[in-house]
Amino acid sequence: xxxxxxxxxxxxxxxxxxxxxxxxxxxxxxxxxxxxxxxxxxxxxxxxxxxxxxxxxxxxxxxxxxxxxxxxxxxxxxxxxxxxxxxxxxxxxxxxxxxxxxxxxxxxxxxxxxxxxxxxxxxxxxxxxxxxxxxxxxxxxxxxxxxxxxxxxxxxxxxxxxxxxxxxxxxxxxxxxxxxxxxxxxxxxxxxxxxxxxxxxxxxxxxxxxxxxxxxxxxxxxxxxxxxxxxxxxxxxxxxxxxxxxxxxxxxxxxxxxxxxxxxxxxxxxxxxxxxxxxxxxxxxxxxxxxxxxxxxxxx
Numbered sequence: 001x002x003x004x005x006x007x008x009x010x011x012x013x014x015x016x017x018x019x020x021x022x023x024x025x026x027x028x029x030x031x032x033x034x035x036x037x038x039x040x041x042x043x044x045x046x047x048x049x050x051x052x053x054x055x056x057x058x059x060x061x062x063x064x065x066x067x068x069x070x071x072x073x074x075x076x077x078x079x080x081x082x083x084x085x086x087x088x089x090x091x092x093x094x095x096x097x098x099x100x101x102x103x104x105x106x107x108x109x110x111x112x113x114x115x116x117x118x119x120x121x122x123x124x125x126x127x128x129x130x131x132x133x134x135x136x137x138x139x140x141x142x143x144x145x146x147x148x149x150x151x152x153x154x155x156x157x158x159x160x161x162x163x164x165x166x167x168x169x170x171x172x173x174x175x176x177x178x179x180x181x182x183x184x185x186x187x188x189x190x191x192x193x194x195x196x197x198x199x200x201x202x203x204x205x206x207x208x209x210x211x212x213x214x215x216x217x218x219x220x221x222x223x224x225x226x227x228x229x230x231x232x233x234x235x236x237x238x239x240x241x242x243x244x245x246x247x248x249x250x251x252x253x254x255x256x257x258x259x260x261x262x263x264x265x266x267x268x269x270x271x272x273x274x275x276x277x278x279x280x281x282x283x284x285x286x287x288x289x290x291x292x293x294x295x296x297x298x299x300x
Contacts, residue, residue: 001064003028003150003181004049009058011044011205018044020205021058026150026183031176033196034185035286041205042185046154049183050080063149076104079143083155085135087127093138094123100142112145118167132159144171151175151182157191169195189283201286213282220280221254224263229271238263250274 004026011019019041026032036042047053049062051071060067065074087096094116101107116123121137130138136159143151151172157165165188172182172195186192192199193213200210209216221242226232227250235251236244240259245252255263260277267275 001028002026002061003063004032004183005059005061006045006049007059009045009048009060010056011041011048011053012056018205019048019055019058022202022205023207024200024210026181027198028181029176029179030197031172031182031184031195033192033199034183034202035189035192035199036202040202042202043154045202046152046183046185049152051075077148078150078152079104079146079148080152081136081139081143081154081156083158085132085139087130087135087138089126089128091127092124093121093127093130093134096127096138097123097142097145100139101146104146104148107142107145108147112141115141115144115171118171119164133161133164136160137164140168140171144175149180151180153182154185155187156184157186157188165191189281189286193282199282216282216285217257217279220285221256222260222280223252223254223278224260225250225252225276226267226272227251227274228267229273232267232270234266235263238266 002025004024006022006024009019009022009024010017022041022045024034024045034042034045044053048055048060049067051067051074054068062074063077067074087093088099091099097112098107101112119137119141121134121141125134127135127138136156140156143153153172157168160168169191172184176182182195184192184196196213198210198212199216200207202208225247232251235241235253238259239262240256241253241263242256243252243254253263
């Protein structure tokens with residue numbers, strides 16, 4: 001049974017159709033990346049999953065419960081980290097963490113202390129003195145110290161330095177090894193690529209691609225750099241070959257995966273001296289297919 005199951009989800013705000021028949025599955029024990037340009041509907045989807053918004057139509061199940069009707073019970077079984085954490089200014093960081101934990105039925109004290117050490121967070125300071133990164137740490141520690149089944153992470157590393165991002169990734173892996181599931185919405189595509197078992201890309205309120213990174217790589221071209229003994233000719237006439245250019249005595253090009261075999265057959269005729277082949281990164285895939293809307297308005 002899926003941890004998150006969404007079918008044909010629709011949500012409108014006046015004349016704006018924020019979600020237009022969205023389908024999404026998050027399976028037990030996986031880290032599922034949730035990607036899309038600004039305004040695509042990520043935030044609206046997450047608010048519905050958390051029971052903060054009511055859907056117009058469609059089916060939504062979280063941990064086999066209804067997020068609107070069963071919100072109180074479900075919030076004891078899930079933890080949420082937003083991308084912009086607001087805290088009580090007069091509480092200390094430790095008090096805020098304990099309060100968040102109490103709302104879910106308590107925290108693992110030993111785990112809490114370990115996370116405070118790993119994220120280098122002083123829990124005695126007042127929340128009003130914290131930087132954005134330290135406010136994020138409060139939410140992360142409170143969430144990760146909770147023994148829950150599902151973690152909903154919406155831009156969780158916003159404001160963290162690279163060292164803390166590495167700690168975050170290690171802790172997410174530990175959660176999934178223990179059997180938890182994670183829905184990760186992030187603009188840090190390297191983070192998604194490092195952590196996620198599967199990825200769903202949302203655009204204009206619909207999921208337009210979903211699968212493992214290996215399954216999604218068919219959407220983008222492979223970059224090939226080749227050096228040959230004889231001058232290389234005829235490459236631009238091959239099917240599926242694009243962006244051919246000479247670089248430092250070598251030829252660099254992009255090829256559609258379906259035509260890679262044809263390209264290699266052509267190259268060997270010119271006595272290949274060196275060849276490198278790089279599969280597309282998630283960032284290249286995302287920008288190539290959805291880059292025209294990446295600089296759009298705020299997320300819905």
